[in-house]
Amino acid sequence: MRPVGIEAMNVFGGSAYVDVRELMEHRQLDTSRFEQLLMSRKTVALPSEDPVTFGVNAARPILDALSDAERNRIELLISCTESGIDFGKSVGSYLHEWLGLNRNCRIFEVKNACYAGTAGLQMAVNFVLSQVSPGAKALVVATDVSRYTVDDGGDSLTMDWAFVEPSSGAGAAAMLVSEMPEVFQLDVGANGYYGYEVMDTCRPTPDGEAGDSDLGLLSYLDCCEQTFQEYRRRIPDADYHTSFDYLAFHTPFGGMVRGAHRTMMRKLKKAKAADIESDFERRVRPGIRYAQHTGNIMGGSVFSSLAGIIDHGSFDTPKRIGCFSYGSGCCAEFYSGVVSRTGSDRLRGLGIEEQLGARRRLTMDQYEAALQANDGVRFGTRNVKIEGADEAARSGSGESSERLVLEEIREFHREYRWVA
Amino acid sequence: MTAQRHAEIFALVQNNIYEVLPDVEGREIKPGDRLTDLGANSVDRAEIVMLAMEALSLHIQRVELSGVKNVGELVDALYAKSHGQ
Numbered sequence: 001m002r003p004v005g006i007e008a009m010n011v012f013g014g015s016a017y018v019d020v021r022e023l024m025e026h027r028q029l030d031t032s033r034f035e036q037l038l039m040s041r042k043t044v045a046l047p048s049e050d051p052v053t054f055g056v057n058a059a060r061p062i063l064d065a066l067s068d069a070e071r072n073r074i075e076l077l078i079s080c081t082e083s084g085i086d087f088g089k090s091v092g093s094y095l096h097e098w099l100g101l102n103r104n105c106r107i108f109e110v111k112n113a114c115y116a117g118t119a120g121l122q123m124a125v126n127f128v129l130s131q132v133s134p135g136a137k138a139l140v141v142a143t144d145v146s147r148y149t150v151d152d153g154g155d156s157l158t159m160d161w162a163f164v165e166p167s168s169g170a171g172a173a174a175m176l177v178s179e180m181p182e183v184f185q186l187d188v189g190a191n192g193y194y195g196y197e198v199m200d201t202c203r204p205t206p207d208g209e210a211g212d213s214d215l216g217l218l219s220y221l222d223c224c225e226q227t228f229q230e231y232r233r234r235i236p237d238a239d240y241h242t243s244f245d246y247l248a249f250h251t252p253f254g255g256m257v258r259g260a261h262r263t264m265m266r267k268l269k270k271a272k273a274a275d276i277e278s279d280f281e282r283r284v285r286p287g288i289r290y291a292q293h294t295g296n297i298m299g300g301s302v303f304s305s306l307a308g309i310i311d312h313g314s315f316d317t318p319k320r321i322g323c324f325s326y327g328s329g330c331c332a333e334f335y336s337g338v339v340s341r342t343g344s345d346r347l348r349g350l351g352i353e354e355q356l357g358a359r360r361r362l363t364m365d366q367y368e369a370a371l372q373a374n375d376g377v378r379f380g381t382r383n384v385k386i387e388g389a390d391e392a393a394r395s396g397s398g399e400s401s402e403r404l405v406l407e408e409i410r411e412f413h414r415e416y417r418w419v420a
Numbered sequence: 421m422t423a424q425r426h427a428e429i430f431a432l433v434q435n436n437i438y439e440v441l442p443d444v445e446g447r448e449i450k451p452g453d454r455l456t457d458l459g460a461n462s463v464d465r466a467e468i469v470m471l472a473m474e475a476l477s478l479h480i481q482r483v484e485l486s487g488v489k490n491v492g493e494l495v496d497a498l499y500a501k502s503h504g505q
Contacts, residue, residue: 033461217466218482259463263470
Protein backbone atom coordinates (compact mmCIF):
# COMPACT_ATOMS: atom_id res chain seq x y z
CA MET A 1 0.00 0.00 0.00
CA ARG A 2 1.20 3.46 -0.95
CA PRO A 3 1.94 5.73 2.06
CA VAL A 4 -0.52 8.57 2.61
CA GLY A 5 -1.12 11.21 5.23
CA ILE A 6 -0.15 14.70 6.32
CA GLU A 7 2.89 16.11 4.54
CA ALA A 8 2.74 19.41 6.45
CA MET A 9 0.35 21.03 8.91
CA ASN A 10 -0.14 24.20 10.92
CA VAL A 11 -2.50 25.58 13.53
CA PHE A 12 -3.46 29.24 13.81
CA GLY A 13 -5.05 30.61 16.98
CA GLY A 14 -5.83 34.21 16.05
CA SER A 15 -4.54 37.49 17.40
CA ALA A 16 -6.40 37.94 20.70
CA TYR A 17 -7.50 35.92 23.72
CA VAL A 18 -9.15 36.26 27.09
CA ASP A 19 -8.29 34.54 30.34
CA VAL A 20 -11.08 32.03 30.97
CA ARG A 21 -11.13 32.30 34.76
CA GLU A 22 -11.37 36.08 34.48
CA LEU A 23 -14.26 35.67 32.02
CA MET A 24 -16.10 33.26 34.31
CA GLU A 25 -15.69 35.61 37.26
CA HIS A 26 -16.83 38.49 35.05
CA ARG A 27 -19.99 36.50 34.22
CA GLN A 28 -20.35 35.55 37.90
CA LEU A 29 -20.19 31.85 37.06
CA ASP A 30 -19.25 29.24 39.64
CA THR A 31 -15.47 28.80 39.56
CA SER A 32 -15.22 26.50 42.58
CA ARG A 33 -14.51 23.48 40.38
CA PHE A 34 -12.67 25.47 37.69
CA GLU A 35 -9.38 23.59 37.91
CA GLN A 36 -10.91 20.29 36.83
CA LEU A 37 -12.17 21.87 33.59
CA LEU A 38 -8.55 22.30 32.43
CA MET A 39 -9.35 25.59 30.70
CA SER A 40 -6.95 28.49 30.60
CA ARG A 41 -7.34 30.91 27.68
CA LYS A 42 -9.64 31.17 24.70
CA THR A 43 -9.25 32.85 21.35
CA VAL A 44 -11.54 35.78 20.64
CA ALA A 45 -12.21 36.41 16.96
CA LEU A 46 -12.05 40.14 16.22
CA PRO A 47 -14.26 41.75 13.54
CA SER A 48 -11.33 41.73 11.11
CA GLU A 49 -10.96 37.96 11.58
CA ASP A 50 -13.32 35.45 9.99
CA PRO A 51 -13.13 31.79 8.92
CA VAL A 52 -11.26 32.89 5.79
CA THR A 53 -8.54 34.84 7.59
CA PHE A 54 -8.09 32.06 10.15
CA GLY A 55 -7.84 29.48 7.38
CA VAL A 56 -5.46 31.47 5.18
CA ASN A 57 -3.24 32.39 8.11
CA ALA A 58 -3.05 28.73 9.10
CA ALA A 59 -2.21 27.52 5.58
CA ARG A 60 0.13 30.27 4.40
CA PRO A 61 3.31 29.02 6.19
CA ILE A 62 2.78 25.56 4.68
CA LEU A 63 2.48 26.98 1.16
CA ASP A 64 5.42 29.34 1.62
CA ALA A 65 7.63 26.29 2.14
CA LEU A 66 6.60 24.73 -1.19
CA SER A 67 8.15 25.27 -4.61
CA ASP A 68 5.86 26.56 -7.38
CA ALA A 69 5.82 23.08 -8.91
CA GLU A 70 4.74 21.52 -5.62
CA ARG A 71 2.11 24.17 -4.98
CA ASN A 72 0.66 23.59 -8.44
CA ARG A 73 0.07 19.93 -7.60
CA ILE A 74 -2.61 20.92 -5.08
CA GLU A 75 -5.67 19.71 -6.99
CA LEU A 76 -8.16 19.50 -4.14
CA LEU A 77 -9.05 22.18 -1.59
CA ILE A 78 -11.58 21.26 1.08
CA SER A 79 -12.79 23.84 3.56
CA CYS A 80 -14.26 22.20 6.67
CA THR A 81 -16.43 24.46 8.80
CA GLU A 82 -19.60 24.98 10.79
CA SER A 83 -19.05 28.75 10.57
CA GLY A 84 -19.91 29.22 6.90
CA ILE A 85 -20.27 32.77 5.63
CA ASP A 86 -22.66 31.98 2.77
CA PHE A 87 -25.09 29.12 2.06
CA GLY A 88 -23.75 28.68 -1.45
CA LYS A 89 -20.30 30.16 -1.82
CA SER A 90 -17.67 28.23 0.08
CA VAL A 91 -15.02 29.61 2.42
CA GLY A 92 -12.69 27.61 0.20
CA SER A 93 -13.26 29.94 -2.76
CA TYR A 94 -11.61 32.76 -0.80
CA LEU A 95 -8.92 30.44 0.54
CA HIS A 96 -8.08 29.41 -3.02
CA GLU A 97 -7.74 33.04 -4.11
CA TRP A 98 -5.70 34.29 -1.16
CA LEU A 99 -3.42 31.26 -1.09
CA GLY A 100 -2.76 31.60 -4.82
CA LEU A 101 -3.59 28.01 -5.72
CA ASN A 102 -3.69 26.47 -9.17
CA ARG A 103 -7.06 26.91 -10.91
CA ASN A 104 -7.12 23.26 -11.93
CA CYS A 105 -8.29 22.43 -8.45
CA ARG A 106 -11.50 21.07 -6.92
CA ILE A 107 -12.89 23.48 -4.34
CA PHE A 108 -15.70 22.61 -1.96
CA GLU A 109 -16.82 22.71 1.64
CA VAL A 110 -17.87 19.98 4.07
CA LYS A 111 -19.94 20.21 7.24
CA ASN A 112 -20.69 17.95 10.16
CA ALA A 113 -20.06 20.16 13.20
CA CYS A 114 -16.65 19.42 14.74
CA TYR A 115 -16.26 16.21 12.71
CA ALA A 116 -15.88 18.28 9.51
CA GLY A 117 -12.09 18.41 9.70
CA THR A 118 -11.78 14.65 9.91
CA ALA A 119 -14.34 14.24 7.11
CA GLY A 120 -12.21 16.52 4.93
CA LEU A 121 -8.98 14.76 5.84
CA GLN A 122 -10.37 11.31 5.07
CA MET A 123 -11.75 12.47 1.71
CA ALA A 124 -8.35 13.93 0.85
CA VAL A 125 -6.64 10.71 1.89
CA ASN A 126 -8.96 8.70 -0.33
CA PHE A 127 -8.31 11.08 -3.22
CA VAL A 128 -4.57 10.43 -2.91
CA LEU A 129 -5.04 6.67 -2.48
CA SER A 130 -7.29 6.46 -5.53
CA GLN A 131 -4.33 7.51 -7.74
CA VAL A 132 -6.66 9.05 -10.31
CA SER A 133 -4.11 11.87 -10.49
CA PRO A 134 -0.78 10.41 -9.43
CA GLY A 135 1.34 12.79 -7.36
CA ALA A 136 -1.48 15.24 -6.70
CA LYS A 137 -1.80 16.87 -3.28
CA ALA A 138 -4.83 18.06 -1.31
CA LEU A 139 -5.14 20.98 1.08
CA VAL A 140 -7.63 20.53 3.91
CA VAL A 141 -8.46 23.58 6.01
CA ALA A 142 -10.65 23.22 9.10
CA THR A 143 -11.61 26.71 10.25
CA ASP A 144 -14.19 27.93 12.75
CA VAL A 145 -15.24 31.00 14.68
CA SER A 146 -17.73 30.95 17.59
CA ARG A 147 -20.62 33.34 17.76
CA TYR A 148 -22.22 34.33 21.00
CA THR A 149 -25.87 34.91 20.35
CA VAL A 150 -27.32 31.83 21.98
CA ASP A 151 -30.90 31.14 20.95
CA ASP A 152 -32.72 30.82 24.22
CA GLY A 153 -36.29 29.87 24.88
CA GLY A 154 -37.82 26.42 25.08
CA ASP A 155 -37.04 24.18 28.03
CA SER A 156 -35.23 21.40 26.29
CA LEU A 157 -32.81 23.54 24.30
CA THR A 158 -31.06 25.41 27.05
CA MET A 159 -27.33 25.62 26.79
CA ASP A 160 -25.23 25.33 29.89
CA TRP A 161 -23.79 28.83 29.72
CA ALA A 162 -21.26 27.99 32.37
CA PHE A 163 -19.51 25.95 29.66
CA VAL A 164 -20.46 27.41 26.32
CA GLU A 165 -19.05 30.90 26.43
CA PRO A 166 -15.84 30.08 28.32
CA SER A 167 -15.07 27.03 26.17
CA SER A 168 -15.94 28.33 22.68
CA GLY A 169 -12.90 29.61 20.85
CA ALA A 170 -11.80 30.18 17.29
CA GLY A 171 -9.00 28.82 15.17
CA ALA A 172 -7.94 26.86 12.14
CA ALA A 173 -5.84 23.87 11.23
CA ALA A 174 -4.42 23.41 7.74
CA MET A 175 -3.12 20.12 6.41
CA LEU A 176 -1.34 19.30 3.19
CA VAL A 177 -2.26 15.71 2.32
CA SER A 178 -0.15 13.68 -0.08
CA GLU A 179 1.73 10.45 -0.66
CA MET A 180 4.70 11.96 1.21
CA PRO A 181 3.30 11.92 4.76
CA GLU A 182 6.31 13.38 6.51
CA VAL A 183 4.39 14.68 9.53
CA PHE A 184 1.66 12.05 10.08
CA GLN A 185 1.45 8.79 8.14
CA LEU A 186 -2.06 7.42 8.39
CA ASP A 187 -2.77 3.76 9.13
CA VAL A 188 -4.80 3.02 6.01
CA GLY A 189 -7.99 1.11 6.70
CA ALA A 190 -7.67 1.57 10.44
CA ASN A 191 -10.82 3.63 10.89
CA GLY A 192 -13.73 3.16 13.25
CA TYR A 193 -16.59 5.46 12.31
CA TYR A 194 -19.96 5.81 13.99
CA GLY A 195 -22.87 8.18 13.48
CA TYR A 196 -26.55 8.61 14.23
CA GLU A 197 -29.10 11.42 14.59
CA VAL A 198 -29.00 13.23 17.93
CA MET A 199 -30.03 16.78 18.82
CA ASP A 200 -27.11 17.64 21.09
CA THR A 201 -25.60 20.92 19.96
CA CYS A 202 -26.23 22.78 16.74
CA ARG A 203 -26.33 26.13 14.97
CA PRO A 204 -29.96 26.41 13.90
CA THR A 205 -29.84 30.12 13.05
CA PRO A 206 -27.17 32.04 11.11
CA ASP A 207 -25.40 33.40 14.20
CA GLY A 208 -26.86 31.30 17.00
CA GLU A 209 -25.97 28.16 18.88
CA ALA A 210 -28.39 25.95 20.77
CA GLY A 211 -28.43 22.56 22.34
CA ASP A 212 -28.22 20.33 25.36
CA SER A 213 -24.67 20.11 26.66
CA ASP A 214 -25.38 17.09 28.88
CA LEU A 215 -26.69 15.16 25.90
CA GLY A 216 -23.64 16.26 23.90
CA LEU A 217 -21.28 14.99 26.55
CA LEU A 218 -23.03 11.62 26.84
CA SER A 219 -23.09 11.24 23.07
CA TYR A 220 -19.37 12.11 22.89
CA LEU A 221 -18.67 9.36 25.44
CA ASP A 222 -20.86 6.83 23.63
CA CYS A 223 -19.07 7.58 20.38
CA CYS A 224 -15.65 7.37 22.02
CA GLU A 225 -16.44 3.79 22.92
CA GLN A 226 -18.30 2.80 19.76
CA THR A 227 -15.67 4.16 17.36
CA PHE A 228 -12.88 2.34 19.17
CA GLN A 229 -14.86 -0.90 19.17
CA GLU A 230 -15.31 -0.56 15.41
CA TYR A 231 -11.61 0.26 14.99
CA ARG A 232 -10.76 -2.90 16.94
CA ARG A 233 -13.14 -4.95 14.82
CA ARG A 234 -10.96 -4.00 11.85
CA ILE A 235 -7.63 -4.13 13.73
CA PRO A 236 -8.23 -6.99 16.18
CA ASP A 237 -4.87 -6.64 17.92
CA ALA A 238 -5.45 -2.99 18.85
CA ASP A 239 -5.18 -2.30 22.56
CA TYR A 240 -6.37 1.06 23.90
CA HIS A 241 -3.56 1.21 26.44
CA THR A 242 -0.56 -0.23 24.61
CA SER A 243 -1.11 0.31 20.86
CA PHE A 244 -1.04 4.12 20.98
CA ASP A 245 1.84 6.14 22.40
CA TYR A 246 -0.40 9.21 22.45
CA LEU A 247 -4.10 9.96 22.06
CA ALA A 248 -5.39 13.09 20.29
CA PHE A 249 -8.97 13.98 21.20
CA HIS A 250 -11.43 16.47 19.83
CA THR A 251 -11.26 18.92 22.73
CA PRO A 252 -14.32 21.02 23.64
CA PHE A 253 -12.37 21.63 26.88
CA GLY A 254 -9.69 19.62 28.62
CA GLY A 255 -11.86 18.39 31.47
CA MET A 256 -14.16 16.63 29.03
CA VAL A 257 -11.22 14.83 27.45
CA ARG A 258 -9.95 13.76 30.84
CA GLY A 259 -13.44 12.38 31.64
CA ALA A 260 -13.59 10.49 28.34
CA HIS A 261 -10.12 9.02 28.77
CA ARG A 262 -10.96 7.97 32.33
CA THR A 263 -14.15 6.27 31.16
CA MET A 264 -12.38 4.41 28.36
CA MET A 265 -9.55 3.23 30.58
CA ARG A 266 -11.94 2.07 33.27
CA LYS A 267 -14.23 0.33 30.84
CA LEU A 268 -11.70 -1.28 28.49
CA LYS A 269 -8.74 -1.83 30.79
CA LYS A 270 -10.35 -1.97 34.25
CA ALA A 271 -7.67 0.55 35.22
CA LYS A 272 -7.45 2.11 38.67
CA ALA A 273 -7.75 5.84 39.26
CA ALA A 274 -4.08 6.54 39.97
CA ASP A 275 -2.95 4.59 36.90
CA ILE A 276 -5.50 6.38 34.75
CA GLU A 277 -4.24 9.75 35.95
CA SER A 278 -0.60 8.98 35.19
CA ASP A 279 -1.61 7.58 31.79
CA PHE A 280 -3.54 10.79 31.09
CA GLU A 281 -0.52 12.91 31.93
CA ARG A 282 1.73 10.83 29.69
CA ARG A 283 -0.43 10.07 26.64
CA VAL A 284 -3.19 12.68 26.58
CA ARG A 285 -2.03 15.88 28.28
CA PRO A 286 0.31 17.00 25.43
CA GLY A 287 -2.73 17.01 23.14
CA ILE A 288 -4.83 19.43 25.17
CA ARG A 289 -2.04 21.97 25.45
CA TYR A 290 -3.09 24.13 22.48
CA ALA A 291 -6.79 23.90 23.37
CA GLN A 292 -5.83 25.56 26.64
CA HIS A 293 -4.69 28.54 24.55
CA THR A 294 -7.60 28.68 22.12
CA GLY A 295 -10.68 27.06 23.62
CA ASN A 296 -12.68 24.78 21.34
CA ILE A 297 -11.70 25.47 17.73
CA MET A 298 -14.29 22.95 16.49
CA GLY A 299 -13.41 21.41 13.10
CA GLY A 300 -9.69 21.88 13.66
CA SER A 301 -9.74 20.76 17.29
CA VAL A 302 -8.54 17.18 16.84
CA PHE A 303 -5.70 18.45 14.62
CA SER A 304 -4.73 21.08 17.14
CA SER A 305 -4.51 18.20 19.60
CA LEU A 306 -2.45 16.16 17.14
CA ALA A 307 -0.14 19.14 16.57
CA GLY A 308 0.30 19.60 20.32
CA ILE A 309 1.38 15.99 20.64
CA ILE A 310 3.75 16.16 17.67
CA ASP A 311 5.28 19.39 19.03
CA HIS A 312 5.58 18.31 22.65
CA GLY A 313 5.80 14.53 22.57
CA SER A 314 8.97 12.45 22.36
CA PHE A 315 9.74 10.97 18.94
CA ASP A 316 13.21 9.46 19.19
CA THR A 317 11.59 6.41 17.64
CA PRO A 318 8.42 6.52 15.48
CA LYS A 319 5.27 6.68 17.60
CA ARG A 320 1.68 5.75 16.88
CA ILE A 321 -1.04 8.26 17.75
CA GLY A 322 -4.74 7.44 18.09
CA CYS A 323 -7.14 10.22 17.08
CA PHE A 324 -10.74 10.61 18.21
CA SER A 325 -12.93 13.07 16.34
CA TYR A 326 -16.53 13.89 17.29
CA GLY A 327 -19.02 16.23 15.65
CA SER A 328 -22.46 16.93 17.08
CA GLY A 329 -25.46 15.73 15.25
CA CYS A 330 -23.55 13.33 15.07
CA CYS A 331 -20.62 11.54 13.46
CA ALA A 332 -17.40 10.36 15.09
CA GLU A 333 -14.27 8.47 14.12
CA PHE A 334 -11.28 6.82 15.76
CA TYR A 335 -8.24 6.49 13.50
CA SER A 336 -4.49 6.41 13.85
CA GLY A 337 -1.16 7.19 12.29
CA VAL A 338 2.56 7.31 12.91
CA VAL A 339 4.86 10.24 13.63
CA SER A 340 8.64 10.17 13.24
CA ARG A 341 11.43 12.42 14.47
CA THR A 342 11.65 14.15 11.08
CA GLY A 343 7.97 15.07 11.13
CA SER A 344 8.17 16.33 14.68
CA ASP A 345 11.19 18.52 13.85
CA ARG A 346 9.42 19.88 10.80
CA LEU A 347 6.27 20.84 12.70
CA ARG A 348 8.23 22.38 15.58
CA GLY A 349 9.89 24.62 13.02
CA LEU A 350 6.59 26.44 12.51
CA GLY A 351 6.53 27.70 16.10
CA ILE A 352 2.82 27.18 16.79
CA GLU A 353 3.18 27.69 20.53
CA GLU A 354 5.29 30.83 20.06
CA GLN A 355 2.55 32.26 17.87
CA LEU A 356 -0.09 31.46 20.48
CA GLY A 357 2.05 33.04 23.17
CA ALA A 358 2.47 36.26 21.17
CA ARG A 359 -1.24 37.10 21.04
CA ARG A 360 -2.79 40.07 22.76
CA ARG A 361 -4.72 39.57 26.01
CA LEU A 362 -8.04 41.40 26.06
CA THR A 363 -9.44 42.98 29.20
CA MET A 364 -13.09 42.28 29.93
CA ASP A 365 -13.98 45.75 28.63
CA GLN A 366 -12.12 45.08 25.39
CA TYR A 367 -13.77 41.67 25.14
CA GLU A 368 -17.26 43.14 25.54
CA ALA A 369 -16.37 45.76 22.94
CA ALA A 370 -15.24 43.01 20.54
CA LEU A 371 -18.56 41.17 21.01
CA GLN A 372 -20.42 44.39 20.25
CA ALA A 373 -18.30 45.07 17.19
CA ASN A 374 -18.78 41.49 15.94
CA ASP A 375 -22.45 42.31 15.67
CA GLY A 376 -21.50 44.47 12.69
CA VAL A 377 -20.24 41.47 10.69
CA ARG A 378 -23.17 39.13 11.31
CA PHE A 379 -24.07 36.49 8.75
CA GLY A 380 -25.70 38.17 5.76
CA THR A 381 -24.00 41.55 6.18
CA ARG A 382 -24.11 43.34 2.82
CA ASN A 383 -21.82 46.33 3.30
CA VAL A 384 -19.45 47.24 6.12
CA LYS A 385 -15.98 48.68 6.57
CA ILE A 386 -14.00 47.06 9.38
CA GLU A 387 -12.25 49.36 11.84
CA GLY A 388 -8.90 48.51 13.41
CA ALA A 389 -7.83 45.72 11.09
CA ASP A 390 -4.15 46.65 11.43
CA GLU A 391 -4.33 46.40 15.17
CA ALA A 392 -5.51 42.79 14.94
CA ALA A 393 -2.64 41.91 12.66
CA ARG A 394 0.04 43.39 14.89
CA SER A 395 -0.50 40.86 17.66
CA GLY A 396 0.75 37.34 17.61
CA SER A 397 2.43 37.54 14.25
CA GLY A 398 5.34 35.52 15.61
CA GLU A 399 7.81 34.59 12.91
CA SER A 400 5.50 34.93 9.95
CA SER A 401 5.75 38.19 8.11
CA GLU A 402 2.25 38.75 6.81
CA ARG A 403 -1.27 38.27 8.08
CA LEU A 404 -4.55 38.36 6.20
CA VAL A 405 -7.27 40.60 7.65
CA LEU A 406 -10.86 41.29 6.62
CA GLU A 407 -11.06 44.92 5.61
CA GLU A 408 -14.50 45.33 4.13
CA ILE A 409 -17.66 43.57 3.00
CA ARG A 410 -18.87 45.20 -0.20
CA GLU A 411 -22.11 43.96 -1.76
CA PHE A 412 -21.62 40.72 0.21
CA HIS A 413 -18.13 40.23 -1.25
CA ARG A 414 -15.43 39.90 1.39
CA GLU A 415 -12.38 42.04 0.75
CA TYR A 416 -9.15 41.13 2.46
CA ARG A 417 -5.73 42.65 2.76
CA TRP A 418 -2.26 41.42 3.74
CA VAL A 419 -0.81 43.30 6.67
CA ALA A 420 2.86 43.09 7.54
CA MET B 421 -38.78 -6.79 45.51
CA THR B 422 -39.10 -3.64 43.44
CA ALA B 423 -39.27 -0.99 46.18
CA GLN B 424 -36.16 -2.42 47.77
CA ARG B 425 -34.34 -2.53 44.42
CA HIS B 426 -35.34 1.07 43.79
CA ALA B 427 -33.99 2.06 47.21
CA GLU B 428 -30.74 0.22 46.48
CA ILE B 429 -30.26 2.14 43.25
CA PHE B 430 -30.99 5.40 45.08
CA ALA B 431 -28.32 4.55 47.67
CA LEU B 432 -25.91 3.67 44.88
CA VAL B 433 -26.49 6.99 43.11
CA GLN B 434 -26.12 8.83 46.42
CA ASN B 435 -22.73 7.21 46.97
CA ASN B 436 -21.69 8.11 43.43
CA ILE B 437 -22.66 11.72 44.11
CA TYR B 438 -20.50 11.72 47.24
CA GLU B 439 -17.61 10.25 45.25
CA VAL B 440 -17.79 12.83 42.47
CA LEU B 441 -18.73 15.79 44.67
CA PRO B 442 -16.77 15.42 47.91
CA ASP B 443 -18.18 18.72 49.18
CA VAL B 444 -21.67 17.25 49.70
CA GLU B 445 -20.51 14.01 51.31
CA GLY B 446 -22.68 13.06 54.25
CA ARG B 447 -25.45 15.45 53.23
CA GLU B 448 -28.86 13.84 52.76
CA ILE B 449 -29.77 13.65 49.07
CA LYS B 450 -33.49 13.97 48.23
CA PRO B 451 -35.17 12.73 45.04
CA GLY B 452 -36.07 16.29 44.10
CA ASP B 453 -32.46 17.52 44.31
CA ARG B 454 -30.95 18.64 41.01
CA LEU B 455 -27.36 17.62 40.43
CA THR B 456 -26.59 21.15 39.27
CA ASP B 457 -27.79 22.55 42.61
CA LEU B 458 -25.50 20.10 44.39
CA GLY B 459 -22.57 21.71 42.55
CA ALA B 460 -22.20 19.27 39.64
CA ASN B 461 -21.08 20.63 36.29
CA SER B 462 -21.82 18.67 33.12
CA VAL B 463 -18.65 16.57 33.40
CA ASP B 464 -19.63 15.69 36.97
CA ARG B 465 -23.16 14.82 35.90
CA ALA B 466 -21.94 12.48 33.17
CA GLU B 467 -19.52 10.88 35.64
CA ILE B 468 -22.32 10.21 38.15
CA VAL B 469 -24.48 8.66 35.43
CA MET B 470 -21.62 6.46 34.22
CA LEU B 471 -20.59 5.23 37.64
CA ALA B 472 -24.17 4.12 38.22
CA MET B 473 -24.37 2.41 34.82
CA GLU B 474 -21.14 0.56 35.48
CA ALA B 475 -22.22 -0.55 38.96
CA LEU B 476 -25.49 -1.86 37.52
CA SER B 477 -23.72 -3.44 34.50
CA LEU B 478 -26.10 -1.51 32.26
CA HIS B 479 -25.10 -1.94 28.62
CA ILE B 480 -27.10 0.82 27.02
CA GLN B 481 -26.21 4.01 25.17
CA ARG B 482 -25.48 6.75 27.67
CA VAL B 483 -27.68 9.15 25.73
CA GLU B 484 -30.70 7.07 26.76
CA LEU B 485 -30.24 8.49 30.25
CA SER B 486 -30.21 12.13 29.17
CA GLY B 487 -33.08 14.48 29.91
CA VAL B 488 -33.58 13.54 33.56
CA LYS B 489 -34.29 16.58 35.71
CA ASN B 490 -33.28 15.49 39.20
CA VAL B 491 -31.83 12.65 41.26
CA GLY B 492 -35.21 10.90 41.61
CA GLU B 493 -35.73 10.86 37.84
CA LEU B 494 -32.23 9.52 37.31
CA VAL B 495 -32.92 6.69 39.78
CA ASP B 496 -36.25 5.98 38.05
CA ALA B 497 -34.54 5.85 34.65
CA LEU B 498 -31.77 3.57 35.91
CA TYR B 499 -34.34 1.32 37.56
CA ALA B 500 -36.41 1.11 34.38
CA LYS B 501 -33.37 0.40 32.18
CA SER B 502 -31.99 -2.22 34.54
CA HIS B 503 -35.33 -4.03 34.32
CA GLY B 504 -35.42 -3.95 30.55
CA GLN B 505 -38.11 -1.30 30.26
